[in-house]
Amino acid sequence: MDQIPILKIGDTLLVSIQVDMHDRLALALQDDLTAKIVASRARGVMIDISALEIVDSFIGRMLNNIAAMSRILDAVTVVVGMRPAVAITLVELGLSLTGVKTALNVDKGLALIRQMIDGQEGSLDRREE
């Protein structure tokens, strides 16, 4: 069975979805990713969907779920590289993924994750003062 690789860059996990997502693969990814977040103590998760041409409501919900799970495990999630057609489809489906942060490409996604992690630490520091 296909498996989606999860790469670790610093304290961020990069998931690049290069194959067509089917439902079982999506569920497997959730399992793998949550396990990996815990194992590697990652602070950020970046999901690259630039190769995905079709995103249905199930995948949309999966993205939302992954974001929610990561948040509980104290990692921020950024979805990057969504295609215009996919964005329009998701909006038409009524899925605007309000719980998920987005960025245009991997570069900007990494910067956003960095910024969010720094922001969290900054607010903690202030609280300690």
Add this chain to the structure above:
Amino acid sequence: MAKSESIIPQLIDKHSAQVLKDWLAQMTATGAAGGDDLSEVGGRFFTAFRQGIASAQFDDVGGPAWAPARGILEELSRSRAIKGATPTQTATFVFSLKSPLFNLLGRELKDAEKLAREVWWATLLLDKLGLYTTEVFQKNREEVIARQQEEMLELSTPVVKLWDGILALPLIGTLDSARTQVVMESLLQQIVSSGAEIAIIDITGVPTVDTLVAQHLLKTVSAARLMGAECIISGIRPQIAQTIVHLGVELDVMTKASMADAFALALRRTGKAVRDREQPTIEKKAQNAAPAADE
């Protein structure tokens, strides 16, 4: 109807010069000219018309024998549709042929029954030609309208780059589903190609914002957000702000009253700022002005 049953073809052949002259005079009198060079178009059509009625199926306007006549009528309708002539003016081009034709029949045929039959056939034929002209005219007008609509759709959704990473989308006119689609597509495409982080949607040119327009705006904003770009809606006029609140629409996005405010916010978000330049010019002017005042 077979050719042999009617004597119209022979009669027109015999008196063609007279009929053409009467027809042209008739058109000038009824104002069917519409600014065209009548004698030229009229002459050409008349030749084609004679060719048509000389054929075996002389009232079969859709037939091959009438092709040249149809071609001339199409050309005429097209040029008139573009010039904005009325359908009446265009159809009169053909209908004004009735008067000279009936006069001719009246002169040549003394038998009332025969005359009535020939007049009926002539009417039938000319009505068909007239209807054909009107149809083509209308089709051309519709083409013009469709093309204009398309052009408006294209023109009305420009995506402007204000700065590196900042796009502006000035919307003009009402937002319906079709336009929203075009707007969304061009905005998202531009976001991808320019790598923009912020898009300013300016609705100064949107006359009214009802729940449907608001929904379309929000859709566009959501789609842009999914691509990783933030949206700011600007150009909200006081009345529109009131309408939005009265309608109970939740505009869950950043909004600014003017494009300038939105641009300032966008610059701040991208870590840039606009500030006044140090102005040595004024001091210089003051220095220059001082000695002049002493004198």
